[in-house]
Amino acid sequence: MAYLAGLAGKKIAIVEPRGRLLAAPTGWVSKVLREAGRELGSKDASRRADWGRVLSDFLEPTAQRAFALTDRTLEQLHAVSTACSVSILKGRAKFTGEMQVQVVDGSDEREPQRTVRAGSIFIATGSLANRLASLPWSSSRADGFLFDSDTIQSVGRLPRHVAIQGAGVIGFEYASIFRRLGADVTLFFREAAPLDVGIGIDSSVKQAVLRRMTKVGVTVLCEDGDIESILLPERKHGMGRITLANSGRTIECDVFMSAIGRHGNADTLDLPAAGLAAPVRGNLVHVEPSSMRARTAKDGLDFSMPVYAIGDCSYGSKITGMLLSSGQAHAAIAANHAFSLDDQRSDGRLKANTSAASGALFSDVSNSYPDHSAVALWTDPTIAYAGLSEEAAVAKLGADRVGAVKVYFTDTVKACVRPRGKDEFLKLVYTKDGGVIIGVSIFGSDASEIVQNVCSSINRGDTLWQIARSVPPAVTYQESLRTAALRAIHSVNVEQPEP
Template identity: 30%
Template structure:
C-alpha cells in the first residue's frame, strides 16, 4: 500500500528495538523507530544493564585495591562514597548513546522522539515533546518498549528513602544500612555491590533459596559468598508494609520482623511498558504484568504487530532481546526464524555467575545418566596470578555419549568463560562432546584451562565406574 510511511516501525530503541531495526534495514526495508527518552538505548543503556554493570565494575576495582597486600603494607585502603562511585559509572552512558545513535544515522533509520500509542489498524500516533502529534502508518509494527520496576501501590516510592532499581541510580548519599526486598537477579547483584562498598545489607528473599533456577551448587556458592561479604540473607519472608520517615525506613515482614535501615531498595519484579500504548485501539491485550504474548515468530494476537525483549517476559536478557529483534526481521521477510531460548544466563554479582543448559536437579528428575566434572579456580595458574581465585567451572555430561548437557560457572569473568563451552555445546551430533576439551591444546596460563581440568576430572569419574 502506498500510504504506508514504513515497512517496519519499531517502538523502542533498546536491544530488541535496535536488533529489529538494523536487521530490517539490512534486508532492504524502510524502517522508522520511536523513542520516548530523547536519546536512543532504552532502559538497558540508561537505567539497567549498562549503568548497573559499570557500577559493579567500579566497586570491584575498589575491592581489589583494598584486598591487595601491597597497599596493605603501605597502610593504605580506601572507602568511596556511593555518589562518587555512581558518577564514575555513569561516564559510560554517553559513550553508549553516541555508539548506538551512529547505528541509526548510518543505516538511515528515521528516529521519532515522543510518546507512541496505537490509534488504529497499522497506525501509531507520536506525541512530540512540544505537544504536537504526528501519525505514522506502517505495514509491520514491532513493540520493543522494555520494562520497568514493579511498584506495589502500598509502597510510597516518592519518599526519599525508598528506591527501585531505576531510582537507586540517582541516590545522592551513602547509606550505612540498606534493606533490599527481592532476591532475584537484580536484588542479588545490588546486594553484592553495596556490600562491596562496606554498607550493611539485608537481602529479603520470598523463596527457599537464592536464584532457584540455578544449579543448586552454584546457588549455594552465591549464598555463601554474599554472607561472607557481610550480607544478611533472609529466606521465606514477605513484606507486610513499609514505613518511612525523615530518619529511617522500616520494612515490616509478615513473620513479625521489623527491619530498620537508612534506605530500602525494592527489587521485586518487573512490569512491561505497555500501559501507555493504547492497545485497545487495535484489540490487543497485555497480561497483569503488562507483558505481551507472542507465537514462535514473535507475532502477537494481531498478526502485523510483533514484540520482543522484556515486554514479552522471559528470559529478559539484553543479549536475548537483541537476537529476538533480529529474528523478527527474518519473520517479517518471510524467512525461517529462531525463537531464542538458549541464551546463557549472566548474573553480575561479585563474583559473577553464568550458566547454560540443564542443572543437576533437572537431569536427576529426568533420569538422565550424567556425570560431573569440576575445576576450582584456586587451582588454576591464571586465577592465582590475577588474585581472583574464588569460584569454579562445572560441566555436566552424559555418561555414555559424553554429550555436554550443562555448563555452570561461578567466579571472575564467568560470563566470558561460559562462551567457550557454549560453542562446543551448540555443535550437532558427536561434535558436542566433552572430549574436545581434553584433545585440544589451550594457551597457558588462561582461565580456559579450567575446561580441560573439569573434563579430565569428570572423565576420570566415568572411567572408575
C-alpha cells in the same frame, strides 16, 4: 532492531520518550556502579566510595560514551545503506488503527500529535518493576527512602544501610553493589536461598552466592520476605524502620529497595485498537516464537499481522528472558521474518531481495535455532550457565544417568598468575552413559567470557573426550573446562573412543 532494518534499506522511525537513543545494556546504571565499587570500594565494605567520584568518573563518562556510540551506530546505518533513513520521534506511542500509531510528547503540550503508519511495527517497550500495593509509594516521606528496581537507578547517593527485598537477580546484584561501595546491606526474601526463583540456576551456584554474600558482610534473611510494617523516616535521607512479619525482626535503614520481579510494559499501547490481542500474563505481548509476530484479536492462534514484539515485553519466545542479549536474538528472528534479504554482496553489504516474501538474515534462525542459549548475569561475581543444571538433568534423565564435576578456577595456570576468589568455579553436567555434555554452570569473574564456548559444545552434542582432547588458548580460564572433562571421564560407563 533498527540496525537490522537499516541493513535491509528500510526507512525507520523510532519512538522514544527521551527523544534520544542510548546504546547501553538494560540496567546500565547497575553495571557502572559495579565497576565503580571494584575501583573505589572494597570487598568487605571497609572503605566507603566517594559518591562524587562515582558520578564524575563513572556514571557521567559512561553515559557520554554510550551516546557517542549511538551516534556512530546511526552513522554506520547510513553508510551500510544509502536508502536507509532514521527518524527519532520524541514521545510515547499507542495504536489508533491497524498498522497505525499515534505519538504524543507529554513533555511539550505545544508539540502536535503525530500519526505514523508503517509496513512493519516492532514493539520493544521492555518491562517495569513490580510494586507491592501494601508499600507507601505515594507518601512524601517515602521520597529518597523507598525504591523499586527501576527507580533505584536514581538513588543519587551512597546510603548508610540498604534493605533489599527479593531473592532474584536484581536484588542480589544491588546487594553486592552497595556492599562493595561501602554500605551496610540486609537482603531478605521468602525463598530458601538467593536466586531460588525458578530461572534454572544450579544449586551449587546458589550456595556459593549465599556463602559469598555472608563472607563480605551482607546480612541475608532467608524465608523471611513479608513485611509487617514500615516506619518512614521523619526527614529525607533519615533512617526508617522495617518490621518483618515472619520473624518480627526490625531493620533500621535509610534506603529500602523492593525488588520483587518485573512485568511487561505493553498496557499503554492499546493493542486491541490495532486488531491485536490484549496483553497477557503481566502486560506481555503474546508472540509466535518462530517469527516474534504478535497475536491478533482473531479467533484462534492467529499471527498474520506484521507487528512484532521483542525483548522483555514479549511472551512465547523459546529464548530465555534472563539472557542479557535475548532482545537482540528476538530482533534477529523478527528481522528474518519481516525483511527480504539476499546473500551478502562482495563489498560486505547486504542487498534487499524484492522477489521473496520473506528471507533470512545471516542464518534462518526462525526455522533452526539452537536448543540452548547461554545466560550471563552481571552480578558480582558474574554468574553464567547454559543447558541443564544438575537438578534439572536428574529430574529429566534420572540420577543414575547424570554426572557432574566441579573445577575451581584456582586449579588453573592463569589463577597462579592472577589470583582470584577461592570459591569461584566451573561445573560441568554430563551423561554417564555416553559422556555427552548437557549443562554448565559458572560462578566467578569472566564467566560470561567462557560460557558461550561451552554452550556451543552442548548444542553440538560434544562429549567429554572431545573437550579433553581440545587445546585451549594458553593461560586462560578455558583450561578449567578441559580439566573438568578429564576428571569426569573415569565415571562414564563407556570405553574411550579411538582417536
